[in-house]
Amino acid sequence: xxxxxxxxxxxxxxxxxxxxxxxxxxxxxxxxxxxxxxxxxxxxxxxxxxxxxxxxxxxxxxxxxxxxxxxxxxxxxxxxxxxxxxxxxxxxxxxxxxxx
Amino acid sequence: xxxxxxxxxxxxxxxxxxxxxxxxxxxxxxxxxxxxxxxxxxxxxxxxxxxxxxxxxxxxxxxxxxxxxxxxxxxxxxxxxxxxxxxxxxxxxxxxxxxxxxxxxxxxxxxxxxxxxxxxxxxxxxxxxxxxxxxxxxxxxxxxxxxxxxxxxxxxxxxxxxxxxxxxxxxxxxxxxxxxxxxxxxxxxxxxxxxxxxxxxxxxxxxxxxxxxxxxxxxxxxxxxxxxxxxxxxxxxxxxxxxxxxxxxxxxxxxxxxxxxxxxxxxxxxxxxxxxxxxxxxxxxxxxxxxxxxxxxxxxxxxxxxxxxxxxxxxxxxxxxxxxxxxxxxxxxxxxxxxxxxxxxxxxxxxxxxxxxxxxxxxxxxxxxxxxxxxxxxxxxxxxxxxxxxxxxxxxxxxxxxxxxxxxxxxxxxxxxxxxxxxxxxxxxxxxxxxxxxxxxxxxxxxxxxxxxxxxxxxxxxxxxxxxxxxxxxxxxxx
Numbered sequence: 016x017x018x019x020x021x022x023x024x025x026x027x028x029x030x031x032x033x034x035x036x037x038x039x040x041x042x043x044x045x046x047x048x049x050x051x052x053x054x055x056x057x058x059x060x061x062x063x064x065x066x067x068x069x070x071x072x073x074x075x076x077x078x079x080x081x082x083x084x085x086x087x088x089x090x091x092x093x094x095x096x097x098x099x100x101x102x103x104x105x106x107x108x109x110x111x112x113x114x115x
Numbered sequence: 116x117x118x119x120x121x122x123x124x125x126x127x128x129x130x131x132x133x134x135x136x137x138x139x140x141x142x143x144x145x146x147x148x149x150x151x152x153x154x155x156x157x158x159x160x161x162x163x164x165x166x167x168x169x170x171x172x173x174x175x176x177x178x179x180x181x182x183x184x185x186x187x188x189x190x191x192x193x194x195x196x197x198x199x200x201x202x203x204x205x206x207x208x209x210x211x212x213x214x215x216x217x218x219x220x221x222x223x224x225x226x227x228x229x230x231x232x233x234x235x236x237x238x239x240x241x242x243x244x245x246x247x248x249x250x251x252x253x254x255x256x257x258x259x260x261x262x263x264x265x266x267x268x269x270x271x272x273x274x275x276x277x278x279x280x281x282x283x284x285x286x287x288x289x290x291x292x293x294x295x296x297x298x299x300x301x302x303x304x305x306x307x308x309x310x311x312x313x314x315x316x317x318x319x320x321x322x323x324x325x326x327x328x329x330x331x332x333x334x335x336x337x338x339x340x341x342x343x344x345x346x347x348x349x350x351x352x353x354x355x356x357x358x359x360x361x362x363x364x365x366x367x368x369x370x371x372x373x374x375x376x377x378x379x380x381x382x383x384x385x386x387x388x389x390x391x392x393x394x395x396x397x398x399x400x401x402x403x404x405x406x407x408x409x410x411x412x413x414x415x416x417x418x419x420x421x422x423x424x425x426x427x428x429x430x431x432x433x434x435x436x437x438x439x440x441x442x443x444x445x446x447x448x449x450x451x452x453x454x455x456x457x458x459x460x461x462x463x464x465x466x467x468x469x470x471x472x473x474x475x476x477x478x479x480x481x482x483x484x485x486x487x488x489x490x491x492x493x494x495x496x497x498x499x500x501x502x503x504x505x506x507x508x509x510x511x512x513x514x515x516x517x518x519x520x521x522x523x524x525x526x527x528x529x530x531x532x533x534x535x536x537x538x539x540x541x542x543x544x545x546x547x548x549x550x551x552x553x554x555x556x557x558x559x560x561x562x563x564x565x566x567x568x569x570x571x572x573x574x575x576x577x578x579x580x581x582x583x584x585x586x587x588x589x590x591x592x593x594x
Contacts, residue, residue: 053287064298
C-alpha cells in the first residue's frame with residue numbers, strides 16, 4: 016500500500032509543473048496544455064481524498080472537471096485559431112497590441 | 116453508503132430555467148431564421164430576461180434548499196440575481212444597434228450572454244463548491260468567446276486570448292483550493308465546512324485551500340495582484356461585452372466570495388480579514404493611481420473598475436451584517452452607473468475611444484453629454500447619485516466594525532478618483548468639438564437602456580432606503 020502522502024506530493028508536483036510551464040513557455044498551445052496539466056494535478060488530489068474518505072463526492076467532481084476541461088479545450092483552441100488566422104502566429108509574445 | 120433520492124425542485128430554479136430555455140430557443144432559432152427576421156432574436160432575449168426578473172421577484176422572501184443541498188434559494192441569491200439580470204437587460208438592449216453597426220449581428224451573441232447569466236445565477240445561489248465552480252466556468256467560457264466576438268479584429272482576438280489564458284489559469288488555482296478544502300473537511304458543502312471551521316482543529320490544508328480560492332476568485336473580481344488582464348481585455352472586447360464583464364461577472368465573483376468567506380469561514384474572520392485588508396488597500400490605490408494617466412476611455416473605466424472592486428473588498432473586510440448589505444448595495448449601484456457610462460461609449464462606436472474624441476460632446480449630443488457627466492459624478496461618488504450612497508454605506512460599515520484606517524484610505528482614494536472622472540466631464544463640457552461628423556439619432560432601445568440606468572443611478576442616490584432595506588433583508592444567516 017503506497018502511503019497517501021505520495022499521491023498528494025505527486026499531485027502537487029504535476030500542478031507545479033503546470034504552473035511553471037504556463038509561466039515559462041511562450042507557445043500558446045504549450046501554455047494551454049500546461050493548464051490541462053494543472054487540472055489533472057487537481058484531479059489526482061481529489062481522487063486521493065475520495066479514496067481516503069471512501070466518499071463519492073471527490074470522484075464525481077473529477078468527472079465534472081474533465082467535462083469542463085473538454086469544454087475549455089474547445090473554446091481555447093477556437094480562440095487560438097481565430098488569433099492565428101489574423102496574426103499567423105501562436106506565440107504569446109505576439110499578443111502585444113495593447114500595453115499600458 | 117446510502118442511496119439518495121433525487122431531490123428535484125423546479126420551482127426554486129425557475130429564473131435559471133427561464134434563462135436557459137430562452138438561451139436555447141435563441142440558439143435554435145438563429146439558423147432557422149433568414150435575413151431580416153433575425154431582428155427578433157434580441158427581443159426574445161430581453162423579454163426572457165425580464166420574465167426571469169419577474170420570477171426572481173415572486174420568489175422573494177422564501178428560503179428553500181434543493182438538489183441535495185446543492186442549490187439554495189434565499190434573499191441573498193435573489194438580490195444578486197436582480198443585479199445580474201438588470202445588467203444583462205441593459206447590455207442586451209444597448210447592443211442591438213452596436214452589433215448592426217459592427218456587422219456582427221449573430222444570434223449566438225445573445226444566447227452566449229444568456230448562458231453567461233445562467234452561470235452567474237448558479238454561482239450566486241449554490242451552497243456547494245462544485246456548483247460554484249461549474250457556474251463560474253459556464254460564465255467564463257461564454258465570456259471568453261464574447262470577448263473575441265469581433266473575430267476579424269486583432270485587438271478583439273488578443274483580448275479574448277488573454278482573458279482565456281488568465282481565466283483558465285485562475286480557475287486551476289480555484290480548483291486546487293476547492294480540492295484542498297475537500298481534503299481538509301471531507302465535504303464540498305459550505306454548510307458542512309462551516310460546521311468544521313467552528314471546531315477547534317483547523318488543519319493547514321484549510322488555510323492553503325482558502326488562500327488558493329482567494330487567488331482564483333481574485334482573478335475574477337480583479338483585485339490587486341490579479342488584475343493585469345483587466346485593462347487589455349476591456350480595451351479589446353466589444354464595448355457592450357466590456358460593460359457586461361465589468362458588472363455581472365464581478366458581482367458573481369463577489370457573491371461566491373461573500374458566501375465562502377463570510378458564511379463558511381465566518382468564524383475565522385480574524386484570520387483572513389488581515390489579508391483582505393491589504394488587498395483592499397492595494398486594489399483601491401493601484402486602480403486609482405494608474406487610471407490618472409489613461410487616455411483611452413475604456414482603459415480608464417477598466418482601472419476604475421479595479422478601484423471599485425477595492426471598495427467592495429473594504430465592505431468584505433468589515434464583515435458582519437452591515438458589511439454584507441453594503442457590499443450588495445454597492446454592486447447594484449455600480450451595475451447601473453458603470454453600464455450607463457458604457458452605453459454612451461457603445462453609442463459613439465469602437466473608433467471613438469480616446470478621451471480627445473469626447474471634447475465638446477455636450478454641444479453635439481446634449482443628452483448623452485449630461486448623462487455621461489451624471490455617471491462620472493456617480494462613479495466618483497458625488498451626492499445625490501448612487502455612487503455617493505454606496506460609498507457612504509461601505510465606509511460607514513468599515514467604521515462600524517472598527518476599521519477606521521481602512522475607511523480613511525478609501526475616502527482618500529475616492530478623492531484621487533475625482534480627478535480622472537472629472538477630466539472626462541471637463542473635456543466634454545469645456546472644449547470645442549473636434550470633428551464635424553453627421554449627427555446620428557439615438558437608437559430607441561439604446562435610449563431605453565440609458566433611461567433605465569439613469570433611473571437606477573438617481574433612484575439609488577436620492578431614495579436609497581428602499582433598495583438598502585432589500586439588501587439588509589437579504590443577508591444570509593448561518594443555519
